[in-house]
Amino acid sequence: MASCWAGRGAGMEPPCSSLPIPALPCWAACPVFLIQVRLQTQTTYQGIIDCMVKTYRHESLLGFFKGMSFPIASIAVVNSVLFGVYSNTLLALTTTSHQERWAQPPSYTHVFIAGCTGGFVQAYCLAPFDLIKVRLQNQTEPRARPGSPPPRYRGPVHCAVSICREDGPWGLFRGAWALTLRDTPTLGIYFVTYEWLCRQSTPDRQNPGAATVLVAGGFAGIASWAVATPLDVIKSRMQMGGLKHRVYRGVLDCMVSSARQEGLGVFFRGLTINSARAFPVNAVTFLTYEYLLSSWG
Numbered sequence: 001m002a003s004c005w006a007g008r009g010a011g012m013e014p015p016c017s018s019l020p021i022p023a024l025p026c027w028a029a030c031p032v033f034l035i036q037v038r039l040q041t042q043t044t045y046q047g048i049i050d051c052m053v054k055t056y057r058h059e060s061l062l063g064f065f066k067g068m069s070f071p072i073a074s075i076a077v078v079n080s081v082l083f084g085v086y087s088n089t090l091l092a093l094t095t096t097s098h099q100e101r102w103a104q105p106p107s108y109t110h111v112f113i114a115g116c117t118g119g120f121v122q123a124y125c126l127a128p129f130d131l132i133k134v135r136l137q138n139q140t141e142p143r144a145r146p147g148s149p150p151p152r153y154r155g156p157v158h159c160a161v162s163i164c165r166e167d168g169p170w171g172l173f174r175g176a177w178a179l180t181l182r183d184t185p186t187l188g189i190y191f192v193t194y195e196w197l198c199r200q201s202t203p204d205r206q207n208p209g210a211a212t213v214l215v216a217g218g219f220a221g222i223a224s225w226a227v228a229t230p231l232d233v234i235k236s237r238m239q240m241g242g243l244k245h246r247v248y249r250g251v252l253d254c255m256v257s258s259a260r261q262e263g264l265g266v267f268f269r270g271l272t273i274n275s276a277r278a279f280p281v282n283a284v285t286f287l288t289y290e291y292l293l294s295s296w297g
């Protein structure tokens with residue numbers, strides 16, 4: 001497999017800005033996203049199991065898949081933006097073609113800058129989809145049970161329209177600043193971790209094999225989420241502002257009042273379950289990325 005992306009002709013750059021990193025692993029991750037968001041924004045759950053049991057009892061199995069149709073439809077676009085901006089920024093900084101990337105490795109500073117740039121741009125594409133996901137996932141009303149009050153949002157489109165009606169189109173970017181703070185440095189760390197692990201486990205200047213890419217991608221996902229989780233909690237709470245949470249004056253206000261009321265542990269809510277999800281998802285993401293780069297080269 002190592003030779004799978006080895007030695008392709010240099011000079012022909014793949015169309016990185018449209019890399020279709022697949023959305024498939026995302027379906028399996030839906031329940032994890034839901035539990036993560038609920039643990040981060042609601043205080044009614046004692047932990048992962050309690051959240052799972054209560055969700056299942058109250059909302060049935062379908063409840064675990066709430067709010068995911070929009071993110072799944074958008075994940076390919078969001079990932080393509082991230083990996084496309086990353087690859088092209090790296091290309092602009094180093095003038096080394098993708099095919100020569102392992103033979104003439106870029107510096108970690110360049111990898112970090114390119115990753116941060118990708119993270120920054122991705123955050124603004126992701127913001128409206130992420131807001132809708134968080135809002136829908138926090139609706140705990142069971143679906144269509146006669147007599148029970150209807151949920152505030154009937155689905156992703158109704159959610160988007162309601163937000164626009166109530167807060168104007170900019171309302172769709174609520175929490176975008178916290179999302180940018182979360183994604184800019186952590187995506188830098190994500191790509192540096194991946195590059196570092198690949199280089200550590202591959203003989204000098206050779207292309208990494210598939211197993212290396214899978215393991216390095218998986219750990220890069222976990223490392224980036226370990227750093228991102230505190231801001232992920234803040235981001236989700238700000239996105240819920242005005243609904244189940246009070247409206248915060250800003251990122252700092254949200255941080256201080258969350259820590260005061262719930263202790264420092266609040267910043268790590270959802271980390272365990274998200275790490276378990278992040279390993280396979282990011283392993284497959286990087287394998288696909290490397291495969292596409294080599295086959296389009």
Ligand SMILES: CN(C)C(=N)NCCC[C@H](N)C(=O)O
Nearest residue numbers: 183186190221224225228278
């Ligand atoms: C905010 N952070 C830490 C990241 N975006 N990290 C990169 C992993 C992205 C991947 N789609 C995932 O959901 O794990």
